Amino acid sequence: MLKDILIQQIKDKGPLDLYTYTSLCQTHPIYGYYSSKVSTQIIGDGGDFITAPEISPLFGEMIAIWVVSYWEQMGKPKVLHLVELGPGQGILMQDVVLALQKINLFSAECVVHFVEVNPSFQQLQKEKLQPLSPVFDHASLEFLEEIKEPTIIIANEFFDALPVRQYINHGNVWYEKGVGVDDKNELKMVHLPQEIEPDDMECQPDIEGILEKICDHIHRRKGAALLIDYGYWEGEGDSLQAVYKHQKVGILDYPGEADLSVHVNFKKMALQCKKGGVHYNFRTQRQFLMDLGIQLRLELICRNMDIAKATELRGGVQRLIDPLEMGQLFKVLEIWKN
Ligand code: SAH
Secondary structure (H helix, E strand, O other), X not given: OHHHHHHHHHHHHOOEEHHHHHHHXXXXXXXXXXXXXXXXXXXXXXXXXXXXXXXXXXXXXXXXXXXXXXXHHOOOOOEEEEEEEOOOOOHHHHHHHHHHHHOOOOOOEEEEEEEOOOHHHHHHHHXXXXXXXXXXXXXXXXXXXXXXOOEEEEEEOOHXXXXXEEEEEEOOEEEEEEEEEOOOOOEEEEEEEOOOOOOOOEEOHHHHHHHHHHHHHHHHHOEEEEEEEEEEOOOOOOOOEEEEOOEXXXXXXXXXXXEEEOOEEHHHHHHHHHHOOOEEEEEEHHHHHHHOOHHHHHHHHHHOOOHHHHHHHHHHHHHHHOOOOHHHHEEEEEEEOO
């Protein structure tokens, strides 16, 4: 178990900073949550959480409309690369590509690229997309450098899963949060010496490198990105949380077994994009889906459906846009270059 490995490592070499702890929990090659679990243990009723594409096919349809508008703006390239970061079961990309096939105006040949760490998800993604378009698997975004054509990059609930650092100020002294072992041989939070004052109380260092690649590509080759996650614009982060079988648990309770996630700092991402020479637009998920016409589309589809199915579909869309459910908490950052 990862917990035993971590306890031994801490006893041998000293406490881990939170970044190392969360990295190992998420992607330890053998016992990491995302690298080792099978898909059904992660997403869905039997897993730890459920995501927008699992809730409603209209989520992907709206994103397809968004893709078409950027494709037009890019001068209707013949080949369009569609990249998804952390695609989970592949439902979102499947819904997007199926919807694109139905839109007469759209005539590009799509090439799909998935960036995924979990072999069981990779399998599902291939099964869903291979009948629809060429599909390539990647471990990171390095491949973007090789792509000469315009690219659309999509990520839903990917950034929140990346490892995190946290800091704390006690008596005017800064500390980095870390993980040690107590005298009962259990994991405990500890404070590690921190020499300089941090810029943020909470940060996800890996985001910077990923955004740099995205901005660089969009800048050089045209394209756009759509980054959707739960997160905030203004605020102080202390948002790391753990969910195990749909229940909130302590972040040290089930290393590698529970889903760890943080609220993403969108303002920081947006400012980096601006520095990277690309434009951005920031909205709530509710606003994004309403602007793309999700309610009109819902009513049109429901007209020809039996009542039970229509009620289910309406319930799903409501969950996506309701401010008390996902509508407000989830945010959408759009990035593009004219
Ligand atoms: N986008 C999907 C799944 C979200 S869960 C949906 O909306 O349903 C997070 C996804 O990111 C999973 O597919 C997980 O395996 C993947 N992931 C997490 N950390 C990753 C990493 N460091 N590199 C690549 N993929 C990662």
